[in-house]
Amino acid sequence: MTMFEAKYTDVMEKLRFDIRNGRFGGRNVRLPSFRELAKEYDVSLVTISKSMNHLHRENVVDIQGTRGAFVKEAVIARPRSNDIAVIHKVIGDQTGLRAIDMLESYARERKMGMLALKASESMQFLPDLLANLNADGFIFMHSSLTEETARALYHAKIPFVSFNRLDFDCVSWVDYDNDGGMVDALTFLLENGCRRIAHLDFKVSFGNYQKNLHEIYRRMLSAAGCFDDSRFIAFDDKDALQREFGLSFLDVASRRAAVRLLELPELPDAIIVRALSVESLLDECAKHGVDLARKAHLLLALEDIREYPDNVSLLLSPYREEVKAGFDLLCKFISTGTRGPEHISLQLTERFLPFH
Numbered sequence: 001m002t003m004f005e006a007k008y009t010d011v012m013e014k015l016r017f018d019i020r021n022g023r024f025g026g027r028n029v030r031l032p033s034f035r036e037l038a039k040e041y042d043v044s045l046v047t048i049s050k051s052m053n054h055l056h057r058e059n060v061v062d063i064q065g066t067r068g069a070f071v072k073e074a075v076i077a078r079p080r081s082n083d084i085a086v087i088h089k090v091i092g093d094q095t096g097l098r099a100i101d102m103l104e105s106y107a108r109e110r111k112m113g114m115l116a117l118k119a120s121e122s123m124q125f126l127p128d129l130l131a132n133l134n135a136d137g138f139i140f141m142h143s144s145l146t147e148e149t150a151r152a153l154y155h156a157k158i159p160f161v162s163f164n165r166l167d168f169d170c171v172s173w174v175d176y177d178n179d180g181g182m183v184d185a186l187t188f189l190l191e192n193g194c195r196r197i198a199h200l201d202f203k204v205s206f207g208n209y210q211k212n213l214h215e216i217y218r219r220m221l222s223a224a225g226c227f228d229d230s231r232f233i234a235f236d237d238k239d240a241l242q243r244e245f246g247l248s249f250l251d252v253a254s255r256r257a258a259v260r261l262l263e264l265p266e267l268p269d270a271i272i273v274r275a276l277s278v279e280s281l282l283d284e285c286a287k288h289g290v291d292l293a294r295k296a297h298l299l300l301a302l303e304d305i306r307e308y309p310d311n312v313s314l315l316l317s318p319y320r321e322e323v324k325a326g327f328d329l330l331c332k333f334i335s336t337g338t339r340g341p342e343h344i345s346l347q348l349t350e351r352f353l354p355f356h
Contacts, residue, residue, distance in 0.1 A: 011043050012051035016060055017128070018155050019071055031061065031069045083113040084330060085135040089142040089239065090118065096142060098305050099323050103139065106327045119144035131156040137330045139163065143204075145171070159333030159340070161326045167208065172333070172340035174326040176317045178209060181348035182216045182272075185299055185315050188352045189270045194297060195226040198268035200257045202238040202275055210234060231268060233260050238275075251280045258284035258292075267295055274301040278309070297355060304349070316349040 015037075018024065024031050032040065038048040056063045062072040086103055090096035100116050107114040115135060119142075130138060131152045138153065138160035145162045153160050154170035165175035189197050199217055204210040214232055221227035236256055241249040254277040261268070262285065271292075273281065278300060285292040292298070302308045303319035325344050333339055 007043065008047050008050045011041055011047055012054055014041060015051055015055060019055070019060060023155050023157060024071060027071050029071045030067075031071065033068065081113070081134045081136055082111075083115055083135050084137050084139065084334075085115040085117055085130070085133060086139045086141065087117050087119050087130070087144045088140075089144050089242075095303055095305050095319065099141065099319065102305075102320070102323050103327055106324070110331065128152050128156075131158060136334045137161075139326055139330055154339060157339065159330060159338070161330045161333075163322060163326055165209070165343075165345075170339075170341055172329060172342045174322050174329065174344040174346070176322070176346050176348055178317075178348070179212050179216060181301070181315045181317075181350070182213050183220070184348075184350055185272055185301075185352075186217065186220045188313070188350075189272075189297065189299065190220070190224050192297070192355050194270035195224065196228070196231065196266055196268040196270070197221065197226070198231040198233060198261060198264070198271045198296075200261065200271060200273045200276055200281070201234040202236055202253060203234045205237070230264060233257055235260070250277050254278075254280035255284040257281060258288075261285070261292075262288055262290060269295075270297040270299065272299045272301060272315075278312075299352070311353070313353045314349075314351040316351065318346050318349060321346055 019031075031037070034045060034048050034052065037052070038045045041048065052061060052063065052069060055061045056069070059072055061069045063069045084103075084107060086100060088096055088100065090100065104114050104116075115133075130149055135158075137158065140160065140162045143164045145160075145164070145166065147166075147168050150160070150162075150166070150168050150171050160172070162171050162173040163175065165173050186197065199213075201210070201213075217232055218227055218229070236253045238249070238253070241253055245252045257276055258281045261271070261281075267290065278298065282292050297313070299313040299315060300308060301315040301317070303317045304321075305319040305323075308314060308316070325346070329340075329342060329344065
């Protein structure tokens with residue numbers, strides 16, 4: 001099989017899948033022009049023509065000369081299951097487990113069922129797998145949505161919502177305004193005289209979340225004349241640590257961050273802590289003879305579904321609000337037969353305690 005033939009058969013299968021799943025409408029509906037289809041599937045006009053002619057011979061479409069091509073085969077109607085599916089990467093993550101419990105209770109209130117499925121690394125290579133699952137809609141948590149899966153669901157006209165902001169044109173998402181929160185936190189610390197400001201987090205590979213935070217950190221601290229990139233500490237990959245250490249991954253990551261913090265030439269006078277365990281961070285520093293809470297102003301970036309201390313400054317992500325907004329958005333899509341995309345950006349709640 002030549003490269004050209006492989007490309008044409010691939011496009012033909014995508015067209016057949018999309019037509020049968022009602023992407024273009026029901027039987028006898030006119031399809032977009034060959035030129036529009038070539039642009040949509042990012043192939044040449046020759047490839048589209050060859051694919052469509054084969055589908056015509058298979059009675060999937062009816063090509064009627066200058067009138068265009070029409071859906072000939074009956075479109076497969078997706079049966080309603082009254083179930084939603086939640087895709088996650090939870091391994092001992094109490095925040096994620098509580099969120100799943102909340103979603104389950106919301107579904108129960110609406111007399112719906114819920115499937116909770118742990119995302120596997122192989123899922124990204126089977127983008128049509130979820131499209132064939134018997135669920136009316138999907139919620140994706142913990143950056144579990146890939147572009148391939150998003151496009152497969154969108155083309156199959158199945159509604160879905162991501163709990164992470166993604167820059168794909170077909171994705172509906174609910175997320176926080178983390179950029180605005182970072183600006184507010186750094187402004188507060190700089191106005192209170194802090195110049196050695198550290199930032200502790202996991203290494204994040206999805207979307208532009210961490211890239212944007214780092215750029216804000218660099219820009220604002222450079223303007224204040226105190227930027228030092230070594231204080232932006234984000235080296236450990238969360239998924240890799242979860243696989244290696246299981247339930248103790250958060251403690252391991254927090255202690256590693258503490259060691260890196262103590263290796264700096266000077267201890268920071270302020271630390272923004274995201275996603276890590278403050279207790280483990282303080283304990284590891286104490287083992288090295290450093291009372292971190294007394295040496296530095298701690299500003300914790302947390303989600304409101306977790307317990308948090310009342311004696312530190314907070315940048316609080318309204319996770320309960322995110323879970324409810326995401327669930328309601330998906331239910332709207334299911335009940336109205338729409339898919340969006342729609343975007344909901346939630347504001348962070350600040351509680352900046354005065355310096356002593």
